[in-house]
Amino acid sequence: MFAVVDPRYEDWGLRSAVGVAPDPQFEVIEPKGGETPVVVEVPHAGLSLDAETLSFTVAPARSIARDADLHVDALFEDAPVEGATLLYARASRYLVDLNRGEQDIDHDAVDGGGRAPWPRGLIWRLTTDGEPILARRLPRAELERRLDLVYRPYHRVLEQLLARKRARFGFAILLCAHSMPSQPRRGHENTGVARADIVPGTRGRTTASAAVIDMVDRHARSCGYTVRHDDPYRGGFSTGHYGTPASGIHAIQVEISRRLYMDESTLRTDPQGFQSVREFARTLVARLAFAENPTTLDALRGYAPGGT
Secondary structure: EEEEEOOOOHHHHHHHHOOOOOOOOOEOOOOOOOOOOOEEEEEEOOEEEEHHHHEEEOOOOOHHHOOOOOHHHOOOOHHHHHHOEEEEEEEEEOOOOOOOOOOOOOOEEEEOOOOOOOOOOEEEOOOOOEEOOOOOOOOOHHHHOOOOHHHHHHHHHHHHHHHHHHHHHEEEEEEEEEEEEOOOOOOEEEEEOOOOEEEEEEOOOOOOHHHHHHHHHHHEEEEOEEEEOOOOOOOOHHHHHEEEEEHEEEEEEEEEEHHEEEEEOOOOOOOOHHHHHHHHHHHHHHOOOOOHHHHHHOOOOOOOOOOO
């Protein structure tokens, strides 16, 4: 159900416990070279829906793509070169949303669900355009199947990665990488109100240290991007669940405006914009490795994109 490129996972017993399918639901790419305390997770870039999920799905293909964080996995593909571990989902968020808690279930989406309304919770019932995703309410057995297929293995691996980083370095930094529409929408129409280029989310600066938060903000601005912290996204499940600075795990969600790297109507990447954002992503990952080391951080204050 997932693919990895590092034999250490054999030691964790995850292959035998979960199994490996020809079409992995998520992948882990380990550092190429020296390892750093950084984990980059990309939970929403995937488009894959398995046959059982498709049997419940009526959403049009364009919605599956529009509601994905398209190309974010590619934007951060250099993270392992900079010493980070990259975890990214191949499964669509329409299968299960990896950035929600297991209890975030709309009662109209799943039999026995407890939250209302929660149409874009653990199981999405409506697209962001307000169109139905589900042909019918999911039986509880179908929810459990999806949780066992991808959600629980994904978070089990993420927990193991963060524990390994903290054990080795004394702390870990989780970068939750996402993209966002450049404007909020009402139905099929944009509101005309532009969002910032980069939105870091830390739930009111509670999920990471000031050194981590300030480095992200400063680096984005040094690249010429506008920044608005926690607005409109304060960080999802991964940020809030794993981000516990007192225990040495710092988590920050970074939302990147799609207008910076793609045409939001055709969903095609803009080559020049894509390369600029990819360089921003690479250098951000490189700098985060030193965010908890004040001495090194001072030395890196002049660090510019493309630097070493």
